[in-house]
Amino acid sequence: MNSEVSRSGSKPTRASNVSTALKRAILEGRLEPGEKVNLDRLRSEHGVSLSPMREAISRLVADWLVVFEDQRGYRIAPISAENLAEVTRMRADMEALALGRAIAVADLEWESRVMADQHRLSRASDDDSAQAAMRLHSTLIEGCGMPMLQEVSARLADLHRRYGAILGHVPADAEREALGAVATSAVARDAELAPAMLRRHIERHGAALAARLPATSKRQGAEGGRTRGED
Numbered sequence: 001m002n003s004e005v006s007r008s009g010s011k012p013t014r015a016s017n018v019s020t021a022l023k024r025a026i027l028e029g030r031l032e033p034g035e036k037v038n039l040d041r042l043r044s045e046h047g048v049s050l051s052p053m054r055e056a057i058s059r060l061v062a063d064w065l066v067v068f069e070d071q072r073g074y075r076i077a078p079i080s081a082e083n084l085a086e087v088t089r090m091r092a093d094m095e096a097l098a099l100g101r102a103i104a105v106a107d108l109e110w111e112s113r114v115m116a117d118q119h120r121l122s123r124a125s126d127d128d129s130a131q132a133a134m135r136l137h138s139t140l141i142e143g144c145g146m147p148m149l150q151e152v153s154a155r156l157a158d159l160h161r162r163y164g165a166i167l168g169h170v171p172a173d174a175e176r177e178a179l180g181a182v183a184t185s186a187v188a189r190d191a192e193l194a195p196a197m198l199r200r201h202i203e204r205h206g207a208a209l210a211a212r213l214p215a216t217s218k219r220q221g222a223e224g225g226r227t228r229g230e231d
Helices: 014-027 039-046 050-062 081-105 108-123 126-142 147-167 172-187 193-210
Strands: 066-069 073-076
Touching: 014 039, 014 050, 014 147, 039 050, 050 066, 081 126, 081 147, 081 172, 081 193, 108 126, 108 172, 126 147, 126 172, 147 193, 172 193
Parallel strands: none
Antiparallel strands: 066 073
């Protein structure tokens, strides 16, 4: 969900390539929260003209990863306890809704994909568990047949992943156990229990991240930051 081919499915454009590279840097925490975006410097670094760079930044604004402020320009989206709580609440609501719908309408192939990804997560190393968990989250909701709901859910999952990269990821064992139980319940077609378990898992995940936020929020530039490319 995070690799960005062009939205029409055709060959990626320069704007798509730049957007993908910058998105990865933001999600991995290499571009700091609150950091000012220097369009000219980024244009030079990526070897593109101003037009595709502006398009790339506009896509990141739509993904809630960059913000625009009057008199200040573009900045990497800040982090805060309030924002994390909103992301957690929205993600829990959206994924629970999507999973309930998937349980009602998805076919046997969806069940097979869920079981396969559950198995991959159970066997994943600690280093690979975050990627395996993200894949299982995606598979659980993809059976809903609602592309817009899936897209919003993916953006919210990316925001959670960014907080994890900045604050420290949730322990792998907890992720494996909780998501594995959700998958088992989903394949059993329990339309009440599985969404409730998924909601609770996401809420606990968000709470674990929030517990790490106070000690790092000032350092991570919640109120602003340096300009990209400045010393």
